[in-house]
Amino acid sequence: MSALIFPVPEPACGGRRRDDTRLNRPECRRGAGSGPAVTWAGAPPGSLHDRPHNRPRILPVFLPFAGCPTRCVFCAQDVQTGQRGGAATVVRALAQAEARLEHEARQMDGTGDIDKTREPDAAPEPGAAHGAPAPGKSPAPLEIAFYGGTFTLLPESERAACLDLAQRWRQRGVVCRVRCSTRPDAVTERGLADLRAAGMDCVELGVQSFDDAALAAASRGYAGSVARAACAMVAGAGLELGVQLMPGMPGVTPEIFRADVSAALLPDTAGTPPLAAFLRFYPCLVLRGTPLAERWRAGGYVPWPLETTVDALADGLLAAWARGVAVVRMGLSPEDGLDDAVLAGPVHPALGQLAKAEALRRHVAAHMARLARPPARFGVPRRLRGLLWGHANGLVGAYAAMGITRAMVHWRDDDNFSLE
Ligand code: SF4
Structure with missing residues (x-):
């Protein structure tokens, strides 16, 4: 009997655009081949993404709530990032990043202690660069990621300080890429062009949903058309686009989530790649101290059960993979304190594994x-x-x-x- 042979559907690594010259910059390839198996942003060791590829390691610089015009009902960035927010958030985060980059530079120069006790694909320390260098090897350059706030609405001086840090370390060869996250209603063509000129490579949009009613139910403050336009603007500015969606956000049903995934994969014309290079799925959790927690206590919000979530995520994965787009994260990172902060919702330590295994079975x-x-x-x-x-x-x-x-x-x- 002849065999029916068919490929694993997931894109080969954490992004679609393997031919993207911005991803394959020579400075990002330093150490590739002889270097460690690096981990794509947010992908836990043991996941399908846990393979050698050209993606640089990520150095997350968390700026909890910095630049945010409002506090969204579900959001507890201080808990999600394991970092304190408040006054001097940006100054403190940049000082920590500076220290980390100095350490990386010493390792690259061979003047620092290489940590010979860490396995090449050991889980990263909270807040540390993802993906550790192989024992005895010089680390490859990093990608700086400004996460946890609304980067494009930071005060001008703070945004300039962030970009300056990235630029200085890029010139020293320690950094090879820069990304940030922001809201769909906080981008303009002019602002994105300025970011691009200042060295930004990738912008992640916290879209959450493209559905007008769901966006209103979650008090997001923008319409689906704004989110769609923002996606087009980011890609149009020559920046890599990441789209974050939130299955189970107030107003988002499993059907709406499936439609959101389709919208994130536009355009769906044959032969034309989607605007988004990668997606992240963050199922909505009820976190202590958020407005959503009050709503949940009053009976005004019911989170999705785990089974519903895995079912919808598996469909979302298959839809994304069918367009050659990777889903690089499912669920919040297990930062310190997250478990204690979750009051309700589809939390599971192996959520991504559950969804991927089910998607492969389908x-x-x-x-x-x-x-x-x-x-x-x-x-x-x-x-x-x-x-x-x-x-x-x-x-x-x-x-x-x-x-x-x-x-x-x-x-x-x-x-x-x-x-x-
Ligand atoms: S804009 Fe983003 S980071 Fe800021 S409060 Fe809302 S969800 Fe949180």
């Missing part, structure tokens, strides 16, 4: 429909050994219902599934 099921008879053997890429059966083997029963058992599996060395 992918396999869709191809099985093309088989004329039940399969006798199932070939699976070896790198999916820890993922195939789901978290805590939770998908063994679902595969059995499809006629696939453990005894039928053999591990492949390429990136294809096979059924025969």
Whole structure:
């Protein structure tokens, strides 16, 4: 019997535009090949993204609530980032980043102590650069990421200080890329052009939803048309675009989330790539101290159950992968204090694994429909050994219902599934 062979649907690494010259800058490739297996922003070790590729390590610079015009109902950036906000947020964050970059520079020069105790793909320390250098190796340049606030609405002097830090360390070869996050209603063509000229490479938009009613229910303060226009503006300015969506935000149903994913993947014309180079899915949680917590206590908000969330995320993954777009994060990072702050919602330490495993199972099921008879053997890429059966083997029963058992599996060395 001839085998039905089909590829793993996820894009090869954490972004679509592998041919993007901005991603493949020579300065970002220093150490590539001989360097460590670096981790794409937010991807935990052991995930599908945990492979060597050209993406630089991320140095997150958290600016909790800095520049934010309002406090959004669900947002607790101080908890999400594990950093204090308040007065002097930017000054403090830049001082910490400066110290970290000095340390990186010493390691690159060979004048600092290389940490020989860390494994190459050990989980990053909170707030530290993602992806550690291999023992004894000089680290590759970093990507600075200004997260946790509204970068484009920072006071001019603070934004200039951030860009100046990035520029100085780029000139020293320690930094090779810069990104920031902001709100869709906080970008203008002129402002984005200025950012681009100042060395920004990527802008992530906290879109959350494109649905007018949902945006109003969550008091986001802009319409879906504004979010769509902002996506086009970022890409039009020559910047890489990341889109953050929030399944389960007040007003967002699973159907609306699926429509949001489609909207984030526009344009859907054949042969034309989506504007977004990557997506992030942050299922809505009720966090202590937020306006949403008050709403939840009063019965005015009910978070999505975990099962609904995984189901919707799996659909979102398949839709994104079908367009060649990676989903680089699902769920909040487990920063210190997050567990204590979560009052309700679909929180799970392996949320991404749950969703990816289910998406892969659906992918396999869709191809099985093309088989004329039940399969006798199932070939699976070896790198999916820890993922195939789901978290805590939770998908063994679902595969059995499809006629696939453990005894039928053999591990492949390429990136294809096979059924025969
Ligand atoms: S704009 Fe973003 S960072 Fe600021 S409060 Fe709203 S969600 Fe949080």
